[in-house]
Amino acid sequence: MTTPLVTATGLSKHFEVGGGGFFGLRKAATLKAVDEVSFTINAGETLGLVGESGCGKSTLGRLLLRLIEPTSGTITFDGNDITRIGRMEMRGYRRSMQIIFQDPYGALNPRMSVEDIIAEPLVIHGERPGAETRRKVTEMLGKVGLPARALDRFPHEFSGGQRQRIGIARALVLHPRLIVCDEAVSALDVSVQAQIVNLLQDLQREMGLTYLFIAHDLSVVRHISDRVAVMYLGKVVEVADKKTIYAAPLHPYTQALIAAVPAQHPAQRSRGRRQRIAGDIPSALNPPSGCRFHTRCPHVMPVCRERAPELREAAAGHQVACHLTDT
Amino acid sequence: MNLLEVRGLTTAFMTGRGEVNAIEEVSFSLKEGEILGIVGESGSGKSVTALTVMGLLPQPPARVAAGEVVFNGQNLTRMSDRDMQRIRGPGISMIFQEPMTSLNPVFSIGDQIMETIAAHERLSQADLRKRAIDMLDKVGIPSASKRLDDYPHQMSGGQRQRVMIAMALACNPKLLIADEPTTALDVTIQAQILDLLMDLRDEFGMAIMIITHNMGVIAETADRVLVMYAGRVIEEAPVAQVFDRPLHPYTRGLLECVPSLTEDKPRLVAIPGTLPEPARRPPGCRFAPRCSHALPACSEAIPGLELLEPAHAVACFRAKELAPA
Known part of the structure; x- marks a missing residue:
């Protein structure tokens, strides 16, 4: 039984770029990021x-959380339309x-201790820093595999992998339901990356989390995902369960x-031996007409x-x- | 004769905590036309190795503390800066990870390629221009004669890397050092650039030293592989051997922790712990604190790189007993 947690419908984000200049004479262009x-x-x-740089995957992740405001379209979370609700309601x-x-x-x-970093979301949401927040922070540290003595230390004292664990603890301390992982393991060395991927999977099982896992590394995405969506120049071009999309991709871009x-x-x-696609990714400012991949x-x-x-159901x-x- | 011989190379840096060896006792060789892959994670010393060979490290704070680099029979470690200038370009050339920061934003790419050629050869302006167009053609830049007057910002990341390669190859080097040449590029562009490097090797017969953290790039390009960890070479073998019969526990871990594109793994095999910083490397075998096979003896002495099988060397006290049958 699958229940949708988040649904995006016709979601767009257009940025006006390049306007202004001398006496405002330069014309603004519209960048359709999503x-x-x-x-x-x-x-x-x-x-x-997944998708290559500039395809809009990070923008899409931020739109879902309304960290940036959509130009059009709707987002529903747990059945409620959150696209146009006010700040206070959104805070909930x-x-x-x-x-x-x-x-x-x-x-x-860098100036905050690990305890303050992880407790910050609790404080923002109305808790008074004290014994209770400290208990919650310590519990989170344990969950992400850091010792309690990390509490009073500062970010620079940790390695990249450990810092990512701190970032995860901060994201999880409020016991959220949805986590957007925006290239969360991309900057890590492979031996450390595997630790963090395992940790994210353990936490998902333990805390019943839902992930949007944004990444450009196709093998990591295959490993961690149930389903995969592929983006190209602001559009989702293919969505399927991971086995299907990797074994029998239908879109020529996914294949490439x-x-x-x-x-x-x-x-x-x-x-x-394998077919290569030639050329570069066109500019999102001036995307090709028709199918953007043409x-x-x-x-x-x-x-x-x-x-x-249009994005259509090719098979179940x-x-x-x-x-x-499309025949 | 080997084109490049690196013997017992140790490069040290002066830091606030005293002198620290970035790389230690690094030895390897490279034949004409061969592609050597150097793979390692951050802090493994792979880039310092390349920069020492190129003589590009500022001295001080860097210092070649021991060993030598012999290129084409000449000892580069004892060469003057002026003589070294003559090696760079026609002898050894290098491309870097970030083509945007390696290109000068205020000169056209044509000017930059022509400048490189002019530094080594006396040619007329017209001939320089012709050579530059020729090079851009070779690296697959369409309508090269028009693009010559473009500036770096007018090109995409993949094209900039092609320009860097054109510049590096303009003087027909015998050895090309490529330091993470595709790390900043998207995967479809990475495939194009790796194909290009292989094509150019086949056409010009130059040797390539490709430095990467990505085992996939190694699998795609290398003839022979050097695996580095915490400043030392820990395994060296022909490419198929490294993937089929890795003998060092670290190499095995590096191969296992990468997720597969075709198989389902319930869980990734991670290597516990983190990479040591150069100033805080453990005593003995550098990998011992993270190694599941480590014995107390591993933390007492540093294992040397020894041939365990033909053309396959490994630096591990337990390599022989742990080797797969």
């Missing part, structure tokens, strides 16, 4: 969100939705993305230049936005 995206995250699952929901950032160095205030992952053994070297797509047809394909639980499958 464009009419719809998807659902079910309670207790991990939805992986914020307890239930938290984010873990990529850079464990930049995300922690998976084919570009380096081999895991020299015997499977991809040069000359400039790089090996299967491009005339219709792809004219009309943007497998959605794809491509004219090839």
